[in-house]
Amino acid sequence: MELPNGIESTQELLDAQAHIMSHTMHFINSMSLKCAVQLRIPDIIHKHRKPMTLSELTDALPINKSKSLCVERLMRVLINSRFFTKLKISEDKEGYWLTPSSHLLLTDKPFSMTSLVIAYGDPIFTDPFHRISEWFETKDPTPFVTIHGKTFWEQAGEDLRLNRFFNESMASDTWLVSSVILKDCRHVFEGLKSMVDVAGGTGTMAKAIADAIPGLKCSVLELPHVVAGLEGTQNLTFIVGDMFESIPQGDAVFMKVIITIVMH
Ligand SMILES: C[S@@+](CC[C@H](N)C(=O)[O-])C[C@H]1O[C@@H](n2cnc3c(N)ncnc32)[C@H](O)[C@@H]1O
Incomplete structure (x- = not known):
């Protein structure tokens, strides 16, 4: 096999391919996190008060049960990105449990970041990122302007829903940061x-x-x-x-x- 220019070994070839695959698919991490918050998986596990098996979690989720196999896949992605962990329940059973990050994904708790996850996962924020190359060809100040013809702040001034959820998400972040600032600074x-x-x-x-x-x-x-x-x-x-x-x-x-x- 002839290696492409600039690649010196089969290992380097495979590493380069894995590197590209990893970055191409990285959005799956953000979208899985958004899905976990929308399905309230952190709340469900927290309410269970002990590690939750796959079948317990699937039963508790408000989903079509024909999708239950996919819950395991979703949780695998989320464990990989350290939003959940798996703990041994008994000799042959494991259960999903929370990590420090997923404690910040509980709704109605101090420092909850759920509104921020939902806001930044909204297409109004993610769509402009699909158009960055197009934006480079224009004189527009941001990709948001390329798509919407106005700045984000102008759009928020006209769209009550956007204004509300953006302000709420910022306030939730600030609530956490202000507590740390006042504690340490x-x-x-x-x-x-x-x-x-x-x-x-x-x-x-x-x-x-x-x-x-x-x-x-x-x-x-x-x-x-x-x-x-x-x-x-x-x-x-x-x-x-x-x-x-x-x-x-x-x-x-x-x-x-x-x-x-x-x-x-
Ligand atoms: C990313 S948010 C940060 C809000 C706040 N500092 C926080 O951390 O929670 C940016 C804020 O800048 C405000 N903003 C944008 N352009 C502005 C301008 N020209 N003058 C005053 N405020 C502006 C927006 O309305 C928005 O609330």
Whole structure:
């Protein structure tokens, strides 16, 4: 067998093929994760309170039972990506159990990331990634604009569903991050009198910081559709504006998930 140019051994040939296959199929990991959240597999296993066998899990799932064999395949993908683990129940039985990551996929629990998984797995986010090469040929600022003819933020301003689920998913992420920041980096905010959270979403971070630091007044600069109907408090103010036009004065400026997402 003649090896292609640039490949020196059969092993290198097979490694290169596996490498390409792995990256080509990688989207299956994201979609399997989304499916697990939609089917509430973490909740079902958690509610069972002990490792769950394949047949117990299949019975508990709201699925067409003719698909039960595929549950095993789905769980295999999810175990491989460390969302679940398999534990021995008895000599000849194993059961699925949660990992630290799947504890964050329980609904209605602190730090739940389910809304983020669903939001980022939505076609509104994934479709533009199918069109990146086409976007490179245009002058459009993002692939989202190539598909929808407007920026993501403009679209969210017109589409209530998108606005709601995006804001919710950001708030859930921020809930977790704000807890860690206030636990480990509280000293950064101490002594400040005012702080502006630029593009601060629905104010989850600013509220957490303002509540934790006495004497600190926080404001959130945001687009109108994000803060419509939200009311501030004595130490939290919502300001409608465009961060590319002006940023209100403050002792400190806070930005989370802005530089890479909004600045282009
Ligand atoms: C990825 S989200 C991050 C939200 C928040 N910082 C968080 O981490 O939860 C980006 C935010 O930027 C806001 N945004 C986008 N363009 C903006 C602009 N020109 N001026 C102010 N806010 C903007 C969006 O409405 C959105 O809430």
